[in-house]
Each structure stands twice: as C-alpha cells, then as structure tokens.
Amino acid sequence: MQSPSRKFNVLLAFVAVVVTTVVPARAQDWFKTETSTGVDKIRIAAADFKQGSGDSAALKRTFDSVLYADLSNAGIFDLVSKSLLPQATPGAPSEMNVQQWSPAPVSAAMVAFGSATVQSGKLVVNGWLFDTKNVQYPQVLAKQYSEDATDDSARQIAHRFADEIIFRLGGGIPGIAETKIVYVHQAGGSKEIWMMDYDGANQHQITHLGTVSLSPRISPDGTRIAFSSLGKDGWGIRMYSLVLGRLVNFPSFGGTNLSPAWASTGNSLAFSSSRTGDPEIWETDANGNGAHRLTSFRGPDVSPVWNPRTNAQIAWISGRSGLPQVYIMDADGAGVTRLTDIGYATSPSWSPNGQFLTFAWNRKYGPGAPGGQDIYVQEVAPGAGGSYRWVQVTHDSGRCDFPSWSPDGRHIVYASTASGKMEIWSMLADGTQKRRLTTNGGNDMPNWSWK
Template sequence: MKTWILILLLCLAPQVVLAPPKTFADDQPYLEVTAPANRKLQLLVAPPTILSGAAAPEVAKELADLFSFDLNLAGTFALAPAGTRPDNADLVLSTAYSASVSGLTVECRLFDRALNRELTAKRFTGTLKDLRRIGHAFSDEVLRAVTGLRGPFTGKIAYVVKSGRGKEIYLMDYDGRNPQRITNNGSININPDFAPSGREIIYTSYKKGNPDLFRRELFTGLEARISARSGLNATAAYAPDGNRIALTLTKDGNSEIYVINKEGRELARLTHNAAIDVSPAWSPDGRRIVFNSDRLGKPQLFVMDADGTNVRRLTTSGNYNVTPRWAPKGDRIAYARQESGGFQIYAINSDGTGDTQLTTAGSNEHPRWSPDGRFIVFSSTRDGGSALYIMRADGTGQTRVSPGKGGDSHPCWSAPW
C-alpha cells in the first residue's frame, strides 16, 4: 500500500430547562442590522447582576467571560470595552442570576439601543454544573436574533488524543472546556464522526486487532462493531439522513469507497478504480460525495454522485490535496493541501472555483465545519505539538481551543446539544 494512505490512516484519528424566548413580532424573526455595512455591531456585555440570594462572583465572571469569548469569535460584533455606557453601544447583553448549591437560575436579555427594544430574552434553570451550557445556549440565541441563524456553541467536539503508544477518542465543549474520555482501550482509535443528531459517533479502532468500524451512543455508552471486514474499515462519514455511512474498505484488495447502513449492512460499492480512493464526505443534501483519489498520480479531490456515477475532478491546484469536508450550506469544501513544511487548510467552491488558502502558520490538517458553517475546527502544530484550533470560515480569528498541551488531532463538531 502506498505511503501516503498509511500516513493518512495511521495518524488519524442533568437537564437544563430553557424557558420560551421572549422575542419581538413573529413576522420579523431576526434583527435587521442597523449598523453601517463597513463596521461591526458594538456589543456591550454588561456585568451580570443578582436576581436573588447571595452574590456569586465566580458565576458572574464565568458568564461574562464566556459571552465575550463566544461573541468575539463570531466576528459579527466588536465587543465594547469595560466601562462603556450602554447608550454608546449598538447592542447590550445583560444577565441576572441566582446561584446556590441546590440550583441555578439565569435570565439573559439582548437589547437593541437604536431600535429601543428587546430582541430576545431567555430564562434558564439548572444546576451550577450547567452554567457554561446555559451561557453557550444564549450565545447561540444572540446569533439567531441578529443573523437569523442559530449559533453552534452548544455543540461538542470529538477528537483524538495521543495516549502513550495509542490514541483515544475524547469529547469536549467547543471552546475546549469539560474534556472527557470516550474510549479507554489502550489501542489506536481514530477518525471520529458525529451522527447528524450529535448523540452518537462512529470511529475506527484497532482494539480487536483489525481496523474495524464502531458506533457508540454517547449518552448510554452502548457500542456496536458495525464493520469488521478484512482490512481497513476507515475514514467513515455519516450521510445527512443518519442512516447511511460512506467509508473506505480494502476487503477486495484495493482501497475503495463503499456505503453501508448504520447497522453495517453493505449497500453499495461506489468506486471501481485501481487507484487509492479514501476520505468520503457527503454534501448536505446527500446527493454527492467528495473524496480523495490518486488516480491521476497524486492525491486530489474528486466529486461523484452518491451512487458513484458522474465522477469529476474538483481540485486543479496543488499536488497533494486530502481530507475534504463539505460545508453545511453546500457551497464550500474545506481540505488540507501539502506544501513545503507541512499542510495548510484551503476552502474551494463546490464547483471548483474560488480555491482559497485559510492558514499559514505551522502545519494544519483535518478541517471540519461547525454545524452552522460559520467556523472550521482543525489541528495545527504552530505551537509545537498538535493542538486544536477554531477559525471563522474565511480564515480569520484563529484561536486555540485544545485543553491539552499537545497530541490533539482529528476534530469533528456535533450539532447543538
């Protein structure tokens, strides 16, 4: 088997209660932006106040810091400096809370000063361990109120962590908080991918000796081995319907792309080529698949219909283009291109135009879109060891989110929880 595919495969790898939002008229579901087009909306994150009971400075600080991080990353807003008067901001995000050992209540409001009205408000109840989820949920709501599209901040990121001589799958909040180990078998576990629901993942594991495909429910921990065909069962990706999975199999002696159902029953073989075909990724409508192939000599990206017909080359620049992923809107495909010194992340229109480099520092690989298409999460060596970063879809705002000191790679971003 060729060197590049070996490298690709072996290196991979309590209820919060939300009260109904108080919003303005149903016929105006989101804010008509009132700021000039050449500047961002000035957003003031006001210091949280107390609803009742004793003050909890740590709660107030965590909420304020969380809102600032989320909404600064969004790129839609310019955060007003501390001490800014509310009447000098376009939008004001205010929060009030009551916190005790037994429970937590948080009320959040977004006010538009120019329109002189409240755009959205929500009341959350839970416990102190739900604090960050509550904050991310309102950040999602702020983006919905301003842009019409909900934010991705309550989604989770699954990723691979180097652990001794093995690799394990972990799960964390999108901003790197609350990491938890999902696999613990001391083997090599790679290529996690979320089901559209965000409630389960598939991944490849060598824990039984062969690189087999497993499906795991995240809330129950129930797991099933769904593809144990001879050879590789790898680079698997859920279809948008959640019932089909595209993956790479070598059971017939060559690396080909197949489709199976979520129980593992084979549905179709899509590629029939002497070349190496790997890393399938579905278009959002489930009608097309982008994949890697070296059928022209070096790895390039190709697109085919979901039944394997109408194959066409997508990338025409670069000699080594790998790991594609389709944007949720269907208009762009992110991928990694090998260049001198490592890999860089690019994005290209789904018709092959607009090929654009997004990263420059370090070696950057394995791009995955946020569920709303605003962001891309990827791995990078820019600070030494491999770590996870997030950037906006245009490459701006690159921010490290890895909770570890190195050895984190192959991220994927779930739908909001």
C-alpha cells in the same frame, strides 16, 4: 475584520507582486464565504451580569466570561470592549437605561444584560437583549434559566443565552456555542476518542480501547460517534453510543476500513474499505447493512464526505492519478470529477450550505520540496472558464490537517502543529480569529458536531 474594499486592495497588491515575478498557472482568488457577506457587523455590548446573591460571585464570573467569549467567537458581532462598558450593571429592565449604551464610545446597537442568583441550590439566570435604537420598546429577548449551581451549569447557561442572541441577530442561523467537537488524543502508544465543548472546555475521554482509534465522526443527531479502530485483524469501523455510553454493534467487513462519514440524514455512512483488496469508497446504512461499492479504481480511495445539503454528492481523496487529490462524484458513484490540480490534498469537509469544501493542501508537495500543508477553502462548482476558485486560510502555522466545518458554516476546526505540538484550533472560515482549543499535545482529527 477586513472590509471588502480592503481585501480588494490586498488582492491588487498580490496580483501586482505575482505578475512582476512569475505568472502562475492559476492565481489564488479571493471570494466571500458566509463570514463576509458584506453586511456590517452588529455592534453589541455584553454587560457584566448583576450578582443577585452573595454566593453567586464565582458562577457569575464564569457566566460573564463565557457569554463574552461566545459572542466574540460568533463571527457576526463587533463586540464592545469590556473597558468601554458603563459602570452600571443593570440586573433587570427597570434598571436599564439604554441612553448610557448607545452614545460613543460604547456605541452599542444591542445590549445583553441580566442577573445571576443562587436560590436554594439552583443557579437562576435572567437575561435580556435590548435594542438601544428603540427607546420605547427596546426588548428583543428575555430568557430565564435555572440549573444546578455548578460552574459547568453557569458555562452551559451562558452558551444557551449566547446562542439565543446569535440566532436572533445572525440571520436565523443557529449559533454554535452549544456544539461539541470530537477528536483523537494520543497518550503513549494508544489513541482514544475524546470530546470537548466547541470552545475547548470540558475535554473528556470517550473510548478506552487501548489501541489506535482514528477519524471520529459524530452522527447528525449527536447520539453516536463512528470511528475507525485497529483490532487484531486490522482496521474496522466502530460505533459508540453517547446515549448508552458504550460501543454498539457494527459489522466487521474484513480488510482495512477507514474514515466513516455520515450523510446529513443520519441514515447512511460512507467509508473506505479494502474488502476487495483495494481501498474503495463504500456505502452502508447507519447500522452497517446493505454495503455497496461506489468507486472502482486501483489505488487509495479514502476520506469521503457527503454534500450535507443534498446528500447527492460525495467528495473524497483518491491516489488514482498519483499524489492524493480531492475528487467529487454523484452519490451513486457516477460523474467522477477531479477538483484539485496539483500537490497533495487530503481530508475534505463539506460546508453546511453545500457551496464549499475545506481540505488540507500542500501545493508544493514532493520529495525535496517540503512545502507547507495548510487549510484551503474551495468552491464546489467551477467558476467562469471551468476553474475552481479557492482561498488559503492558514499561513505559516505549522502542518495543518483535518479541517471540519462548524454547523453554522462560519467556523472551521482543524489540527495544527503551530504551537510546536499537535493541537486542535478553530478559526472563522476566512482564516481570522484563530484560537487554540487544546494545550496538552497529541490532539488530532477534530470533527465538529452537527448542532
């Protein structure tokens, strides 16, 4: 992770290069997202858990590696390398000697440790978080979990314990280790909706419609997935219940209906509909009733997304002025403002705190100018002088599209061809810690769950 001053040097170098070559209409700004709020990252050690019974070895290995990965992915820790950990594996507070963990080179401010035992078919995990600076009362957290003794249970328990630690140390923002990602997977001529854990584990198919289904968006309460699907009469909004395990009724409007988006209340949907002959942004309630139109302008209007903090604004993509650009309007359709100045911008996603949009942008798009399509983060409110500050967070990593914020606002999931195939990737919102989540190709349009 770069420090702010290092970043500033990079900025100076960047500006120097730019000024000596060509003066752009609008230079790229560096600004801080939630992932770089200037607070030093907490140095934390995750001890290998103590194996409490002979048959818990495999489950414990899964637990250890998932917990380590979750803390590493969180974006708020300086995680002690496994090779620096003390030999001891304390399984309980009585076995814990914080003085082994605080001196260099471990230098841990916090230690997570505990035990994993299989008892009569159950995996029992006891986990603690200790503050090494507080020798007298080091305990920050103590948790016990008991689940069926399966590999998936070990994985989910590790996610839950990691989220407890992240919530406690990360400024009260819940972790994302238990969140899900829905996405589109292509097999043959059809595209179905799939779902996986936030780290790429547990990839499984949701729909079996045998057609092209796109743009899955999971509801704020995590019980439903809205998406768009090609039927005999064109594209309709479909609704899948994760509780019932089947499609539930959603009215058919006629025309092409695309890209549903949930308000964070879970009570409203916005989507693109061409029932009047031109694609416009419409709003209905969560059951598809009370449809009313928000935009009215010739040309493509698609990919709406609500400001999840206020639900008072909608950002979307419009081709009303030529190439697609990011626009923003009040939730009643008034106050239309264009946010991007040039190029080809698509697929906006609004950060949970309401401050940022992330979207795919090809700033040099056009015939004969095959520029790169990358992920950008832009401030929603204009800065001094009325211009919007933005930062490019992917570079030379294939064609990137469909960024989606994590609920903690620290991560972005997106689709990219960087590996040669279309895959789902995640990264911190400042563009660091890029990780590929899928490997089998044909994976697109990820959407991060709300919790």
